[in-house]
Amino acid sequence: MDFFGGFNPKLLDGVKRLHFIGIGGSGMYPLVQILHSKGYQITGSDVNEGTIIDAERALGIAVHMSHQAENVLGADMVIYSAAIHSDNPELQEADARGIPTLERSVLLGYVSRLYPRSVCVAGTHGKTTTTSMITSMLELAGRDPAAVIGGKLPLIGGYGKAGKGGCIVIEACEYAETFLKLTPDIAVLLNIDNDHLDYYGTMGQLKFAFKKFALMATHTIVANADDEGVIQIINSIDRNVRTFGIQKGADYQAVNIREYKPGFYEFDVTEWEMPYAHLRLGAPGYHNIYNALAMVSCSRLLGLTPGDAEAAAQDFKGAGRRFEILGETSGVTIADDYAHHPTEVAATLSTAKKLGFKRVWAVHQPFTYSRTKALLDEFALVLRAADKVVLTPIMGSREVDDGSVKTADLAAKVPGSVEVAGLREAAEYIKSHAEPGDFVITLGCGDVYKAARMMLE
Known part of the structure; x- marks a missing residue:
């Protein structure tokens, strides 16, 4: 062969x-x-x-x-x-x-090589949003990209598109080393956090997989200068790199950050310390500054202008299941988010708390027994940011329940939290207890979004 x-x-x-x-x-x-x-x-x-x-x-x-x-x-x-x-x-x-x-994933790798330029976005958090932002930037600039995204992007009406342009944008998932099947021209490294350790075993093995992914980049690595794990990788390989960040000196730096309305940010971007762009984000959340910086860092590499990045930042309102506002019922706003790791839950609840609602309800569905057990204390800590917490049974997905961890173990560590028997029960509890002016967000990468829909019915 x-x-x-x-x-x-x-x-x-x-x-x-x-x-x-x-x-x-x-x-x-x-x-x-x-x-x-x-x-x-x-x-x-x-x-x-x-x-x-x-x-x-x-x-x-x-x-x-x-x-x-x-x-x-x-x-x-x-x-x-x-x-x-x-x-x-x-x-x-x-x-x-x-x-x-x-x-x-093998077929996805083959497809990634059908286009002259591929942008592959990797990281424990923010992949779907950043892939969506880069796709939006190319789409609004008239470049008709192909795309493979882990969430629905309203601009293109789905999870991806064929596209007749020369570029493909791919969400590069690290689970089970799926992203090592790809061939990125531009490899975007957002962050590396303690996830999927049921597969990798140790953080060292997880970082090694990201290092192998970075080494596959045929043109440039776009890397988060503020993430310690990412910088460890960048410092250990010899590749063309462009960095982005807020705190540390980076090629693309966010400066003059301010909220233009509660939870929504705008900022200037410098390129090698010179003014480059002014981004006003259409999606809420401080964490989205990093995702937008990753996007703007790709603009010149893709032959686009600062204006193309500015247009995409303002147009992008979020991807499906990423802080997705689903609607309002009886004065209660219902939203859904894919957050299934403590870092993501913390970012989501921080954003929700800034939006000016009376109370924030978190309806959390723990995902996989191994992750819940390994990160139990971290989940308990970040969930306390919500005013009210409702916990559903753990969704085992690919894992078998060995009885070593239960939702009750998490509930015991979150004062005032309520444990329910299922998604229907979660929806009924919210219907009975939420008040006008409250904000309810379902959290998890399983099927907890069904509870949010039940609340709206």
Whole structure:
């Protein structure tokens, strides 16, 4: 097999028809869009109807509503996500018939090499927002980028797009070293925090994975000068680097930071100590200053102007499930956020507290037993920032409950918190106890957003 730089540039040679197992997933949809635009015949299967499947059918793609062995007949290659188990009947049929199978992240790596310029955004926090901001900057500048994003971006109406321009922007996930399948021209390093240690084991191993990702950059690394883990990596490799930051000297520095309304920031950006841009953020939160700095640091590298960055900063109001205001009912504002790590929960609640509401309610769904157990004290500390805390059962996801940690353990460390039996019960508790002028935000990367929707019904 002809491999180049550890990758196979002929991965889809001879392939005309691709079958996607779990085609309704947000991670699959941008790949489907891109490969459909490149002329590949695509089929797929899933178990739940949804807006993504509606959009795929509108492209003329046949989607089966069950996993059946016969669905793979006629396919030249079968694509599956990490959530699909080896006993899936379609995977087994493909194997029996000798049809090549490919995990989604490998295909994403191949797709990243179909465009002359790829921007891959990595970091424990802020990936979706920063990827969305960079995509917005290119889109508003008329560059028609391709994009693969972990959340919905209203500007493009989804989780990504095919794009006819020469650039692709990709959210580069560090879980299970997925981002090491990519080939970034520009590698953005936002931060490195103690997450996914169930996979990596130690912070040293996590940092080593980020270092390998950084070394894959073929053009430039864009790095957060204020993040200790990121700077450790940058100082240990020989690559072209551009830095951004607030506290320490950086190539792109935020200065004269001020709130133009509660929770919303504007600031000047200097480039090598010279005035470069003035950003007014359309999305709330101090943490978004860093995400916007990462975006503006890419502007010149992508042949864009400071004005393009300014327009994107003001236009971008947030991505789906990132401090997403869902609506108001009985005088109570309901929002949802993907925060599932103490650093993220702290940033989200800090933003919420600045918006001028009477009380802030946090409805938190702990995600995975290993993370909850390892970071129990940190979660308890940051959740206390809310005026009221409601805790749902832990969502185990890929993990089995060994009984060593329960929601009650977290509740015991958060004074005045309430533990409920499920999402419906969380919604009912809020309906009974929230008052006009209150702000309620659901927190977690599982399905806690369903509780927020129940509150609005």
